[in-house]
Amino acid sequence: MPAGFFPIHDNEQLARLFDLNQALTAWDIPPRIAPNLGFGYGYPFFNFYPPLVYYIAEIFKLTGFSYISSIKLMIGLGYILGAYFMYLLSKEFFGKLGGLTSAVLYTYAPYHAVDVYVRGALPEFWSMVFLPLIFWSFYKLSKDYKWKYILAAIISLSFLILSHDLVMVMAGPFIFVFIIFLGITCKNKIRYLLTSCASLIFAFITTAYFWIPSFFEKGYTMVNLLTEELANYQQHFVCLPQFWNSPWGYGGSVAGCIADGMSFQIGKIQILLSLLSILIIAGLLLVKRTRTLGIMLFIFLASLLFSVLMSTSYSQFIWDKIPLLWYIQFPWRFLILISFFSSILAGSFVLIPVSKKIKYAFALLVLSGAIFVNAKYFVPSKFLLTVKDPDYVSLEKIRWDASIISWEYVPKGVATKESYIKTTVIDITENDIAKQSFKVLSGDMAVKELENLPQEKKYLVMSTKQSVFRLNTYSFPGWKIYVDGVEVSYTDNNPLKLITLSPLYGSHIIVAEFTDTPIRFWSNLVSFVGILFLLIYSLLNIIRGNPKKADYEKKR
Numbered sequence: 001m002p003a004g005f006f007p008i009h010d011n012e013q014l015a016r017l018f019d020l021n022q023a024l025t026a027w028d029i030p031p032r033i034a035p036n037l038g039f040g041y042g043y044p045f046f047n048f049y050p051p052l053v054y055y056i057a058e059i060f061k062l063t064g065f066s067y068i069s070s071i072k073l074m075i076g077l078g079y080i081l082g083a084y085f086m087y088l089l090s091k092e093f094f095g096k097l098g099g100l101t102s103a104v105l106y107t108y109a110p111y112h113a114v115d116v117y118v119r120g121a122l123p124e125f126w127s128m129v130f131l132p133l134i135f136w137s138f139y140k141l142s143k144d145y146k147w148k149y150i151l152a153a154i155i156s157l158s159f160l161i162l163s164h165d166l167v168m169v170m171a172g173p174f175i176f177v178f179i180i181f182l183g184i185t186c187k188n189k190i191r192y193l194l195t196s197c198a199s200l201i202f203a204f205i206t207t208a209y210f211w212i213p214s215f216f217e218k219g220y221t222m223v224n225l226l227t228e229e230l231a232n233y234q235q236h237f238v239c240l241p242q243f244w245n246s247p248w249g250y251g252g253s254v255a256g257c258i259a260d261g262m263s264f265q266i267g268k269i270q271i272l273l274s275l276l277s278i279l280i281i282a283g284l285l286l287v288k289r290t291r292t293l294g295i296m297l298f299i300f301l302a303s304l305l306f307s308v309l310m311s312t313s314y315s316q317f318i319w320d321k322i323p324l325l326w327y328i329q330f331p332w333r334f335l336i337l338i339s340f341f342s343s344i345l346a347g348s349f350v351l352i353p354v355s356k357k358i359k360y361a362f363a364l365l366v367l368s369g370a371i372f373v374n375a376k377y378f379v380p381s382k383f384l385l386t387v388k389d390p391d392y393v394s395l396e397k398i399r400w401d402a403s404i405i406s407w408e409y410v411p412k413g414v415a416t417k418e419s420y421i422k423t424t425v426i427d428i429t430e431n432d433i434a435k436q437s438f439k440v441l442s443g444d445m446a447v448k449e450l451e452n453l454p455q456e457k458k459y460l461v462m463s464t465k466q467s468v469f470r471l472n473t474y475s476f477p478g479w480k481i482y483v484d485g486v487e488v489s490y491t492d493n494n495p496l497k498l499i500t501l502s503p504l505y506g507s508h509i510i511v512a513e514f515t516d517t518p519i520r521f522w523s524n525l526v527s528f529v530g531i532l533f534l535l536i537y538s539l540l541n542i543i544r545g546n547p548k549k550a551d552y553e554k555k556r
Helices: 011-023 052-062 066-107 109-118 122-143 149-163 165-185 191-206 209-214 223-230 240-244 269-284 287-311 313-321 331-351 358-376 395-402 519-542 546-555
Strands: 415-417 424-426 438-442 445-452 457-475 479-484 486-490 498-500 504-514
Touching: 011 052, 011 066, 052 066, 052 122, 052 149, 066 109, 066 122, 066 287, 066 358, 066 486, 109 122, 109 331, 109 358, 122 149, 122 165, 122 191, 122 331, 149 165, 149 191, 149 209, 149 519, 165 191, 165 209, 165 287, 191 209, 191 519, 209 519, 223 479, 240 269, 269 287, 269 331, 269 358, 287 313, 287 331, 287 546, 313 498, 331 358, 438 445
Parallel strands: none
Antiparallel strands: 415 424, 438 457, 445 457, 457 498, 457 504, 479 486, 479 504
């Protein structure tokens, strides 16, 4: 694969992959500590941030690709799978031509380009992969209770949580409404609803190792600063005209309607076809045999309109009353759902009672127009042909350039200061970054580093007088310190909340281990049991095979 990469807002994506790789190769499973992020002091980034996209990129890395190529392959795979899953979903309602139309418009939705080439929000980008798969799985489940559809529902929901848990918060009510509708309209209502509820529960069980600690331990971090300052939702509402005409740019989002550096357009063709779907839905509702499909499409239309509402300041009264929404940070994130629902509705044009030739001609016009109009957005601001892995994943780059972009999961209480734009930042300079994993603060101590893994550090120390030893590691619940095999207490009352031991004298072995808190332990156990159950369930169904086929073979 050709070398080179491009500038993005979240320019720490390769650094995150590098730290995940270090954690996995050190057998820190499930990984929680990012050893080099957080200015080199290591913090439990993967305890809080959805890790799936980095696992996917890691597959490519382990097969021999560079970090840059692994990220690019992960992006390419996301586009392919997102298009394919949207095709599967829309084809159920509109046939192959409608499915193809929805898939192309979904792929070329402008916000898809914003996520990759402007923001570099790759976890959010991958959440768009699993949305159509979730809806397809539950729709197929309402028609046939095959185990593969149950498994698809569980896996797709689980992957959405592990891709972007905040998108799951946003999409959850729409998924729930869709399931209720299918439950009301399918033949075996009770069985479907029970099966769907079980699928939802198992998705949360299998991902418990991530979302439970993420939710209950976020209070130990400074993540709330995001919702209070730069990422305060009140500053990032979309103005209605911006959905239609919003100049393309590679800058950021600011308050107001005219100064944004990035685009919030839905896509003119997506909007026009969504408007056309209103007439189609009205026609379906008037005919008894198509009324169920009409109601379903009406739900999609209502979901689209509600997502538009949630993106604008007209919904501020809702945001003000639901604190959980504040963590979404940017109301324009609802463009994910707007792109999803508008793309589905776009495929409904095939239901217009005209000849096949006209439908194919119209589809060709729509698809050509969408690609011609939107393809120009799917390019970076510039392409850096000469950059290679060391330009992104050297320790110096990760510990400063990447760390300064995103540091919200450092321990609460770390010293801060006011930036030049009047926001809060960590009170640290590039010169403050530690060159070693430890520091002797006072006394006369010789130190030999025996092991330095993300989750475990080991040192042989020898001192001729009382000496103070500090680990250049952020203090966080779960770190335990042992001196000569005996657990000891430590302090962190310093500006960077680093682990500091009481004065030591003589020769000692110091071991630091990042262990599971009770919340993490039980969450890991819940996920392990859930995944084990699903594996056994799948294996039994594979062994059982097709009962009808087995009976036929037996009769022969």
